[in-house]
Amino acid sequence: MAAVRTEEFNKKEIELAAFAKVIAHPARVAILKEIAKREECICGEIVGVLPLAQSTVSQHLKELLNAGLIIGTVDGVKSCYCINWKTFEKFEKTFTEFFNRTKVQNSNCC
Amino acid sequence: MAAVRTEEFNKKEIELAAFAKVIAHPARVAILKEIAKREECICGEIVGVLPLAQSTVSQHLKELLNAGLIIGTVDGVKSCYCINWKTFEKFEKTFTEFFNRTKVQNSNCC
DNA sequence: ATTGTATATCGTAAATATACGATACATTTT
DNA sequence: AAAATGTATCGTATATTTACGATATACAAT
Structure with a gap:
């Protein structure tokens, strides 16, 4: 039991939690801010700014993509x-x- | 490497992520709503409403306490x-x- | 004193998240 | 065609989260 x-919860609660x-990770917050700041942003620029490996950043980007x-x-x-x-406004x-x-x-x- | x-991130980003x-778990969202609804709420009432074991609810309550x-x-x-x-307003x-x-x-x- | 009740904590299992290096892949440059 | 470049994905190690039952603890009731 870990999942x-x-x-069992209602839709609103599940959506808010999701x-x-x-945004429950500083890297993803930082990525969002960076992209917003530059209006658009290539991956390499984000990697350059974050204290994380390229593959890790790519992973975080994927999660932000999945979330829309x-x-x-x-x-x-x-x-x-x-x-x-x-989606941001949602x-x-x-x-x-x-x-x-x-x-x-x-x-x-x- | 998993921590x-x-x-490495800035304070604002870390705080927002934290x-x-x-609130990144539906149980904790539900608990907050339940307590707000009743204005105050005993643990047993919360356990009664959630589809989780008493010990699990107690754990979530502890996290909400830790967060203030x-x-x-x-x-x-x-x-x-x-x-x-x-804290809520913060x-x-x-x-x-x-x-x-x-x-x-x-x-x-x- | 004993029993019952409400809750917190412990121990533990399983799932998920995070991170990195290595590698694959597609495009561009030479 | 070969080399270089930028990024995604794979494999993997480790940390964290979630969940539960069992147990401990503290107070209340008998």
Whole structure:
């Protein structure tokens, strides 16, 4: 028994947790910031900025791709990434809603 | 080599990633919501609502405590938890800032 | 004092995540 | 055609996370 028992929770909870997981690593946060800063960014530039091996960065990029947070295009030998703002905003909305709705449930506590 | 190389990233990135990790599990999201809904909540009530063993829930509660997101008080045999709104708002602010600052860096991309 | 109850902790198994080097692959350059 | 370049993938080691049952602990009730 070690797999997360995702089946048992409600959709919103699962989605928020999944989104959180995507940005739950400093490398992926740094990658997102770097791509946003440059507007678009080739893989090599990201590797140059991060204290990680090329293969590790590539792995993190893949996870961001899977999550739909970035879009990758091939430019000759190079891979070019940019933020998928549509998904980015979906993430933002999901987090914002979680915080707002959780707050609303409360009135006065400790 | 498997430990996250946290030392190498900047503070903001590490903090955001760490905060994200705390809510990167549906059980912990569900626990937070449940406690917020009831304003305060004893452990047994949470266990009753979640599809997880008591010891597992206790483990998740401990992580939320460590993160400072909840406060636990002993009430006889029972343990009573409530949201630590101060930390909660710190989390909210951190996420909001990340989304806002990342967006600002961009103008027009794909 | 004994029993029951609520919760935390321990021990442990299995899954997942992280990291790296080596290698494969495709494109570009020579 | 051969060499160089940039990136993805493979294989693998290790750390961390998740989950559970069993047990310990502390208080309450009998």
